[in-house]
Every structure is written in C-alpha cells, then in structure tokens.
Amino acid sequence: MDATETSDVTEVTEETGSRQQAGPPDDAAGGPGELRHTSSPCLSPDGLLLACVVTERTGYPRAVQRPLGPDGFKGAGPERNVVLPVEGPVRRVAYSPDGRWLACEVAPDGGERERIWLVTTDPDDHRAYALNAPGDVTEQIVCWDGGRLAVTAFDAEGQAEGRLVDPETGEITVIDRRMGGALKHSRDGAALFRVGARGNRELLRIMPDGRWWPLLPTDTGSTTDAGEVLDAGGDDRPMRMVVRSDYSSDRVGLLEVRADESGTTSWPIAYRADADLDRVEVSYDRRTAALLWNVHGGLSEIEILDLSRRRPRVIARPQLPEVVASAPTLTADGRLLAVTVESLDQPPHVVIYDVRRRCWIGESPAQPDPGPELLRFTARDGLELSGWLYRADPEGGPAPTVVHLHGGPEGQSRPGYDDIARRMLDEGVNYFKPNVRGSTGGGRTFGHADDRYGRFAGIDDVEDALLHLVDEEIADPERVVVSGRSYGGYLVNATLVRHAGRWRGGIAACGMSDLQTFYRDTEPWIAAAAYPKYGNPLQERELLREVSPLRRFYRINVPMLFIHGAHDTNVPVSETNQAVEELRSRDVPVDVLLFEDEGHEFVKxxxxxxxxxxxxxxCQEVFDVRAQVDGEE
Incomplete structure (x- = not known):
C-alpha cells in the first residue's frame, strides 16, 4: 500500500507510541492494581512474535506485540503497543504469512461497527493503513490468503462483500456478494462463503473464476458455518476443505470435504457423541489442526490433529484443568499453539503449548478455586437442562441468589471468568448460570428447541431453574434476582412478565423489550439472520407480539436495573428506553446505567x-428490603 496515500495512512509519533512493558502478555493477574486480561492471540508464522489483545484497568482493549524466547514467554523481549489512530477496542489481530503485516480489527468508540487497520511489524515504522472502502458500514478480518488480507465488509443494507485486499497496492478483488452472508476462508483465490440464517447455515465453495456451488447437499436445520480450504484444486485434483458442521449429526464436529465439477464427497474426521466442536485452526502449511471441544456442559478440551496423513490422527491432547479455552492460533509449521484460557478466578490469559515436545511452556493453565459445579435439572416438559452454580457457602442453607442468563439465544453459560459472579460471592450471594433450551453445547436438537414457537418453553425454563434452586434449598425464594445480557436481558423482561411474583428484582443489560421494534431498529443483517429463531416479522406478527414483554409490562412491580451501551447497534438503546418509560409511568422503581463509551459488550x-x-x-437493596420485611413478619 503506497504510503503517500495520506487519506488512508496515519503516522503515529514517538510521543504517542507504546511504553515498553516488562511484564509478559500472559501475566493476567499482575501486581496490585495491575489487573490485565490477555486474549485473541496470534502467533507470527515463524513463532518469533506473539500479538494479542490486552485489557487493563484504564482504556479500551489494545493490541500488543512481543518477541518470544526459545521457551515462549521465558526470555521474551519487551512488549510493544500497536498504536492506532482511532479510539476503540481492538477485537482481533492477524499476522500475514510473511510476517511483515499485522491486521487489527477495531470498533471505533466502543461500538459494534468495526474497521480494519494494517501496521508493519517493523518497530521503527509508525504508520497505520486503513482498509475501509466507500460504502462500508463494518468490516471483519477473515484470514490471510498469501499476501492478501481476506475480509468481509457489510453495507448499510446488510449486503456482505467478501474481498481480498493487497496491503502493498490497496488493490481489491471481490470474491462474492450476498445478503446476510460472510466470507469464512480463502486460499489461492478459492473460498468458502457462509449463507443462510441462524440455525440453518451452510457454506458455498467459490472458485477463483467466480463459479460457485453449495458445499454440501441440503440438510434442513444443520449448521455448517466455518471451515478452511486446504487445497484450491486444479485440473487434476479436487478442492479440499475441512469444515465445522453438524451435517447429518446431532453434534458439531469436523468434516473433510473434497469437491470438483463431478460432485462432492465428505466424511467425518472428528466427532464426539458427548461434545461439540467449538473451533478448528489449521496451520498455514496445512499439516496440523488444533481442535477446541466444548465438553461436560461448557469446559474445554484440546486435540491436535496431524492432517498430513491419508487418515488424520490425533497426535496430542494438551492437558487442561477445569477451564474454558478460546481463540487457538498455530505457527505456520504447527510447532507452537497459543490459546486463551480462563476460569472464575483467572481472567483471560494467553498460554503457549509446544506441539512437538508435547508440553506447555511458561505458565500452564491452573485448576480454578473454587472449582465449577455443574447442576442438572429437568424442565416441566421433561427436557434435561443444566447450569453452573457458584455457592457463597457450600455448607449453608437457602441464601440470596442471582440467576444470570446468557446472550444468544445460541450463547452458552460456561465456567469462564465472571467478575460479577465473584462480586456476588464476596457479598454472600449464590450465583447460578443456567443453559436454557436453545443454548450451544447441548447438540443440534437442543439448540433448535426454542425456535419461534418454542420461545414460550425457553422462557419457562427460567422459572424452572429457579424452582429447582428452591426445591434443593439453595435459593431463598424471598431473595432472588434474575439478571441477563442481550438475549438474556430479553429473558429477564420476559420472565418478570410471564412469571410475575416469582422474582424480587430484575437486571436487564442490552435486552430486547419488544421484538417488533428490535427488528425495526437493529442492523439489517442481524434482523434477517434472526428470523428462524424469533419469527418472521411479516408472516408471524402475532407470535412476535405475544413473546414481546413490553406489551405486558403492567405485570412488573419489582425494582429493575437497566444497563446499556450508548453505541449498541445490535440491540439499540431504544429497547431499554421504552422499557424504562413504561415502568416509570407506573412508579415502578427503576435505575438505569448507560455507558457512553461502550456498545453491545462492556469491555473497559x-x-x-x-x-x-x-x-x-x-442486589443489596433488594435483598435487605426483603430481609427486613421477613423480620417484621
């Protein structure tokens, strides 16, 4: 990219450059007052550098680079900030195959619309190059395809354009354009492009000349949403891919697919009856793959596959304690693996595994204390549910309890780091994180169990979780609060309406209050993708009205706390505003916390x-008031 293009290039002066950080990027806890989270790692192809996202007590999450020593962080060089000419959290970083460029995905002002900036790995080069094109609303890093960066860019109408960008010249090559789709991988110009709405997604294989075909035959209700091209194919060989999919299965695993103009052949490489595949990461030489498995209700396991053989085989299973792992990254030759791990008492931090020596180098993942407790219970219709329970006093009787609901609906409550749960435990409050129907991690059938008219049963799961806690003498029924974020915030609103009288208070963060206004005001690509989950706004208006809590907010008579980010374009802040207005019109106690510098996620x-x-x-106010009332009685 020509550095004379001043509209796209910003030079960062030495004064605004990074400080030299002595502590390693994996020092998640740091010293007193120096809390650090490290996440979203990317190893340079040669394994000499590590880039990751660092979050500290002040400012947005930022990107850093650090030279690694022979034993990873041991003997590593000083950390250097990647300074970008924009305020906002960095969400992802990606090295080019030659190690010269680092791509950074940033959300300006903490919102939901991302921009991509490129910097070089030369510590003396302080320039940053913007990749946005006219008409782009948001852009996302996909991968590097040789010397070009593959990205997905959305316009204001929700059309997704998959493109390759040459960082040296700025030249753009368009791979494909689709409404509501996304480019997922590209190699040698051959690509995988995701299409379809949530819960029914598939991949198209796209040839360098623009021709395309569905990757797999139709399997209604399946999700094939990610993969990597191993070989672009040619006149004498098929295109080869590995894809993450629950095709013809109730569980998500890894398929190998070979396709040419005569047809497609696929077969399973890695599937488990008791687990779903979270992520697959393939080394640039295409010989090694790292698999992250979602097991035992939300814990993580790692497997390393040798892809060079005719039949891929597991060559390593790095030992993990009861933690959650994410964002795997491999060196080009598959020699090193970096991954983020976290647990209730350990903030996200990056650890490194030596694949060849079969050992963690530097700090290895530690067993959390307290360890997570998976609680299983049965919904009123017989469906088995589960959730993660943290008890303030494991030997005590019924106690004040917060039931916290995850987002999604396809999200999952997992035993990762949770700063709010820790605060509750310190206050003597139990914290329960159920996985209601529709959550990830329970298989394909479970994931579809809340689709459209199944929404009512999903809302009832929330009450069933509370009833189980009461029956087991874990929760004091007179001191229970329901909380949630995003779809979990919607469930808070919905259960307070549908199960009025059960709860003593509600905390709704970034939650929908009316699905019809949500469809109207959210991003167009988010709305279109949500139709199979919530219902079609044209064909199923009656359903959407019935499951929209706002219409029955007159049933809520308990205190509520609403939390939102001003830059949230996923669930616009108008969803909170109309809920607050309705409750205040009836003098229901309402508190509002609005973050002017955040979006859908609260990252600072x-x-x-x-x-x-x-x-x-x-919670103190709600529980103390109830305790006083009980004492007077």
Missing part, C-alpha cells in the same frame, strides 16, 4: 468495576 475494566458496583448495590 473501569466500566466493569462501575457495573459491578451498581449490581451489588441493587
């Missing part, structure tokens, strides 16, 4: 401290 640690303070204060 200073903001999360404030969030924790307000949640603790709200």
């Amino acid at each position: 640690l200073a903001n999360r401290q404030l969030l924790g303070d307000r949640v603790v204060q709200f």
Whole structure:
C-alpha cells in the first residue's frame, strides 16, 4: 500500500507510541492494581512474535506485540503497543504469512461497527493503513490468503462483500456478494462463503473464476458455518476443505470435504457423541489442526490433529484443568499453539503449548478455586437442562441468589471468568448460570428447541431453574434476582412478565423489550439472520407480539436495573428506553446505567468495576428490603 496515500495512512509519533512493558502478555493477574486480561492471540508464522489483545484497568482493549524466547514467554523481549489512530477496542489481530503485516480489527468508540487497520511489524515504522472502502458500514478480518488480507465488509443494507485486499497496492478483488452472508476462508483465490440464517447455515465453495456451488447437499436445520480450504484444486485434483458442521449429526464436529465439477464427497474426521466442536485452526502449511471441544456442559478440551496423513490422527491432547479455552492460533509449521484460557478466578490469559515436545511452556493453565459445579435439572416438559452454580457457602442453607442468563439465544453459560459472579460471592450471594433450551453445547436438537414457537418453553425454563434452586434449598425464594445480557436481558423482561411474583428484582443489560421494534431498529443483517429463531416479522406478527414483554409490562412491580451501551447497534438503546418509560409511568422503581463509551459488550475494566458496583448495590437493596420485611413478619 503506497504510503503517500495520506487519506488512508496515519503516522503515529514517538510521543504517542507504546511504553515498553516488562511484564509478559500472559501475566493476567499482575501486581496490585495491575489487573490485565490477555486474549485473541496470534502467533507470527515463524513463532518469533506473539500479538494479542490486552485489557487493563484504564482504556479500551489494545493490541500488543512481543518477541518470544526459545521457551515462549521465558526470555521474551519487551512488549510493544500497536498504536492506532482511532479510539476503540481492538477485537482481533492477524499476522500475514510473511510476517511483515499485522491486521487489527477495531470498533471505533466502543461500538459494534468495526474497521480494519494494517501496521508493519517493523518497530521503527509508525504508520497505520486503513482498509475501509466507500460504502462500508463494518468490516471483519477473515484470514490471510498469501499476501492478501481476506475480509468481509457489510453495507448499510446488510449486503456482505467478501474481498481480498493487497496491503502493498490497496488493490481489491471481490470474491462474492450476498445478503446476510460472510466470507469464512480463502486460499489461492478459492473460498468458502457462509449463507443462510441462524440455525440453518451452510457454506458455498467459490472458485477463483467466480463459479460457485453449495458445499454440501441440503440438510434442513444443520449448521455448517466455518471451515478452511486446504487445497484450491486444479485440473487434476479436487478442492479440499475441512469444515465445522453438524451435517447429518446431532453434534458439531469436523468434516473433510473434497469437491470438483463431478460432485462432492465428505466424511467425518472428528466427532464426539458427548461434545461439540467449538473451533478448528489449521496451520498455514496445512499439516496440523488444533481442535477446541466444548465438553461436560461448557469446559474445554484440546486435540491436535496431524492432517498430513491419508487418515488424520490425533497426535496430542494438551492437558487442561477445569477451564474454558478460546481463540487457538498455530505457527505456520504447527510447532507452537497459543490459546486463551480462563476460569472464575483467572481472567483471560494467553498460554503457549509446544506441539512437538508435547508440553506447555511458561505458565500452564491452573485448576480454578473454587472449582465449577455443574447442576442438572429437568424442565416441566421433561427436557434435561443444566447450569453452573457458584455457592457463597457450600455448607449453608437457602441464601440470596442471582440467576444470570446468557446472550444468544445460541450463547452458552460456561465456567469462564465472571467478575460479577465473584462480586456476588464476596457479598454472600449464590450465583447460578443456567443453559436454557436453545443454548450451544447441548447438540443440534437442543439448540433448535426454542425456535419461534418454542420461545414460550425457553422462557419457562427460567422459572424452572429457579424452582429447582428452591426445591434443593439453595435459593431463598424471598431473595432472588434474575439478571441477563442481550438475549438474556430479553429473558429477564420476559420472565418478570410471564412469571410475575416469582422474582424480587430484575437486571436487564442490552435486552430486547419488544421484538417488533428490535427488528425495526437493529442492523439489517442481524434482523434477517434472526428470523428462524424469533419469527418472521411479516408472516408471524402475532407470535412476535405475544413473546414481546413490553406489551405486558403492567405485570412488573419489582425494582429493575437497566444497563446499556450508548453505541449498541445490535440491540439499540431504544429497547431499554421504552422499557424504562413504561415502568416509570407506573412508579415502578427503576435505575438505569448507560455507558457512553461502550456498545453491545462492556469491555473497559473501569466500566466493569462501575457495573459491578451498581449490581451489588441493587442486589443489596433488594435483598435487605426483603430481609427486613421477613423480620417484621
């Protein structure tokens, strides 16, 4: 990319450059007052550098680079910030195959619309190159295809354009354009492009000349949403891919697919009856793959596959304690693996595994204390549910309890780091994180169990979770609060309406209050993808009205705390505003916490401290009032 193109290039001066950080990127805890989260790692192809995202007590999450020593972090060089000419959290970083470029995905002002900037790995080069094109609303890093960066860009109408960008010249090659789709991988110009709405996604294989075909035959309700091209194919050989899919299965695993103009052949490489495949990462030489498995209700396991053989085989299973792992990255030759791990008492931090020596180098993942407890219970219609329970006093009787609901609906409550749960435990409050129907991790059938008219049963799962806690003498029924974020915030609104009288308070963060206004105001690609989950706004208006809590907010008579980010375009802040207005019109106690510098996620640690303070204060007030009433009786 020509550095004379001043509209696209920004030079960062030495004064704004990074400080030299002595502590390693994997020092998640740091010293007193130096809390650090490290996540989203990327190893340079030669394994000499590690880039990752660092979050500290002040500022947005930022990108850093650090030279690695022979034993990973041991003997590593000083950390160097990647300084970008934009304020906002960095969400992903990716090295080019030659190690010269680092791509950074940033959300300006903490919102939901991303931009991509390129920097070189030369510590003396302070320039940053913007990749946005006219008409782009948001852009996302996909991967590197040789010397070109593959990206997905959305316009204001929701059309997704998969493209390759040459960082040296700025030349753009368009791979494909689809409404609501996304480019997922590209190699040698051959690509995988995702199409379809949530719960029914598939991949198209696209040839360098623009011809395309569905990758797999139709399997209604299956999700084939990610993969990597191993070989672009040619006149004498088929195109080869590995894809993450629950095709013809109730569980998500890894398929190998070979396809040419005569047809497609696929077969399973890695499937488990008791687990779903979270992520697959393939080394650039296409000989090694790292698989992250979602097991035992949300814990993680790792497998390393040798892809060079005719029949891929497992060559390593790095030992993990009861933690959650994410964002695997391999060196080009598959020699090193870096991954983010976390647990309730360990913030996200990056660890490194030596694949050849079969050992963790530097700090290895540690067993959490307290360890997570998976609680299983049965819904009123017989469906088995589960959730993660943290008890303030494991030997005590019924106690004040918060039931917290994850987003999605396809999200999952997992025993990862949870700063709010830790605060609740310190206050003597139990914290339960159920996985209601529709959650990830329970298989394909379970994931579809809340689709459209199944929404009512999904809402009832929330009450069933509470009833189980009461029956088991875990929760005091007079001191229970329901909380949730995003879809979980919607469930808070919905259960307070549908199960009025069960809860003593509600905390709704970024939650929908009316699905019809949500469809109207959210991003167009988010709305279109949600139709199979919530219902079609044209064909199923009656359903959407019935499952929209706002219409029955007159049933809510308990205190509520609403939390939102001002830059949230996923669930716009108008969803909170109309809920607050309705409750205040009836003098229901309402508190609102609005973050002016956040979007759908609350990523600044200073903001999360404030969030924790307000949640603790709200629960103390609700529980203390109820305790006083009980004492008077």
